[in-house]
């Protein structure tokens with residue numbers, strides 16, 4: 220496979236990580252099990268020794284209406300999806316303008332805002348092993364059982380882009396820090412909030428190097444300038460340890476950590 224050198228301190232939303240070669244996945248799927256697939260690393264913390272990485276090539280960056288459904292390539296950025304839907308007056312994708320990532324990452328994580336999730340209007344997924352219908356995939360809150368690259372997804376085509384929803388999603392974002400992060404660090408445990416637990420164990424705003432759980436939103440691990448992977452991991456492990464000790468709750472990371480110890 221062709222490769223591309225990527226500097227993760229620029230590419231990833233955390234602005235953490237060194238430069239590593241990333242293989243470009245196009246039509247040859249024979250070696251995919253040797254690599255870890257990334258999208259645009261808006262939900263990913265890249266370590267100092269990541270596994271071999273691959274990403275979909277530009278071939279999978281497209282969005283089109285075909286056979287009365289919306290077809291989106293796995294490498295299509297969320298901003299492009301939002302602009303297309305606005306331009307063509309398509310409903311149900313207003314929330315993606317506030318979710319940084321590529322289509323494959325959005326589907327893999329079942330990304331969303333409250334009850335607005337990418338799986339809501341999903342029809343099918345095209346993967347190297349073939350086409351899968353939505354009913355063949357297990358999915359839930361920020362999770363799916365997908366285990367291979369999503370090359371394309373098709374969605375119900377419904378018209379009526381809603382500007383009021385865009386404004387509502389913008390308001391929902393207003394308490395979130397603009398400092399580099401990867402969104403929510405931990406999944407919310409059942410009937411509770413990870414941010415509340417982090418605050419209760421005294422970690423909100425505590426600096427470790429240039430990293431901290433944000434004072435604005437405790438479940439956002441933020442990089443204030445020159446944060447490192449080690450500092451991020453210290454805070455993640457410390458939050459897990461303290462929350463387990465005080466509340467007997469095991470926090471589960473929502474972010475993906477890519478490092479081989």
Ligand SMILES: Cc1cc2nc3c(=O)[nH]c(=O)nc-3n(C[C@H](O)[C@H](O)[C@H](O)COP(=O)(O)OP(=O)(O)OC[C@H]3O[C@@H](n4cnc5c(N)ncnc54)[C@H](O)[C@@H]3O)c2cc1C
Nearest residue numbers: 258259260261262319320321323324325327330331369402
């Ligand atoms: C400021 C900020 C706010 C955020 N707010 C939210 C929010 O409100 N709700 C929310 O759900 N998320 C939120 N996120 C997280 C992020 O937007 C989503 O998780 C998004 O889906 C990440 O997409 P990505 O392409 O960057 O994926 P990556 O971070 O690159 O990868 C994430 C996972 O997806 C897998 N993956 C990537 N591409 C593919 C593919 N083609 N096929 C199969 N698997 C693939 C990767 O293997 C990895 O396991 C936020 C992030 C930031 C930085």
